[in-house]
Amino acid sequence: MTKKDAAPDVADAALLGAAQVRELAERLDVRPTKQWGQNFVVDANTVRKIVRVAGVGPRDVVVEVGPGLGSLTLALLPVVKHVTAVEVDPRLAGALEETVRSLQPENVDKLRLVAADALTVTKLPGPDPTALVANLPYNISVPVVLSFLQHFPTLERVLVMVQLEVAERLAARPGSKIYGVPSLKAAWYADVELAGRVGRNVFWPAPNVDSGLVSFRRRKPPTTTATREEVFRCIDAAFLQRRKALRGALASWAGSADAAEQALVAAGVDPRTRGEQLDITTFARIAEARPSGAAEAKPRVRRRGHTS
Template identity: 70%
Template structure:
């Protein structure tokens, strides 16, 4: 596979011309900010460590900036796009820019939160500039639905990137941090400036790398049971776990029993616990009794 030809990728003028031809204006409702800088998409592909044998799924491809760079680097790319106009236009963009790779591209015109299957071989990587308004739900849905995704690199709002990668004890550690850690080892992988987007967002962006755990977390509790504990623990952050988990357990006394059985202090707060701690609590919760 050849290295990315600069003429293949979409620059600012290409993006604006394509959008004008399609009558597309990026909408806040769908969190659309199109990447207009070729160097940025090259950097994303490079940081993601995309391999020639990879089957990459991309969510929210928009006009195709990142799609084209991914197609040059991976074996196959499947793009999931909800927007009617963008979904209709993307295959033609791929055909025009990368005709020799067009048969390695597939489009799924659907809401990523409702996707339950993808065409072709199982995906091995997820690389995407996620729509900022649904970034965390989409990320967690894709990781949960497609266990063959080994490596993920997503561009999200900087604040969300910080939350996803936050360790226990951090001020921004919360539900996204724990749920992402259930699936993967998570870390910040860089910052992205505002001027590489059209329109330029009012927030900074960040890259987040997620490498799936070699083995699932060892617990007898299900993912749903663990996530229920996580949601309850962070619903009222200022409360101790004994109080925060009272509704989940049935009473404050039952919550205290589950916490003690899991080796967790009833006076602790959710932001101090690891995903393993939450799993241990779930094992001793109402579903286990």
């Protein structure tokens, strides 16, 4: 990286502290809600760390989901080319530009605001984003990351703060007890790593769980003739009853247990294997080997105990 490309130091930027966050929330009559999974970061060192670990710089167009009162936004703006902030809460969306104008007037032109539910966003104004950096609401963290990786192929990297358990599941490797659907679907798009842990006391209100930073570095998906949707359906079927061997777990997906065994053998997989033992490349081979014309049976709905 040349001196010209080096990111400005965020240490001297005007950021929000705990007292300012509470004062701003009171002025806006904002009370954090469980509905939108709101926990506001009140520690300036934490947002500095997020920006540093994200590795973003002057050439990056960053999309931030759930900027809230602006703690992370203010840490990003001095460092990157643009920030596109996606906020579902209308009061917070309306106040974000004013907060930036008050604390960092020199950077207000670098901010774009999108007042929308992140799960519905498939297009963004302005230049294509190169990075997603966010403190994500716990209740939508996985679908948001997967949706943005799907709809914005220009995203080269992602650094998000999520519930620690979710971060560990996303970064899990084959053979782990917590390896599953999120791990595999994330691996379709990127190399995923746990990038740090964050305590509860940096938030207001403090959540009941610790948080984790999880990093995604985009790479090409596995080489396969199967589509992403076909591979994902195979993954979903394999983990619907994760304790079953794949011959049984994939029976409804393939049309029958015999058809599932045929696909597994063609993909070079022992039919007695369980889904948690296989990586994304192997699932792509299985999806590719599904017998043509196989009628996928509708799986029984499990009322309890299944999470994706």
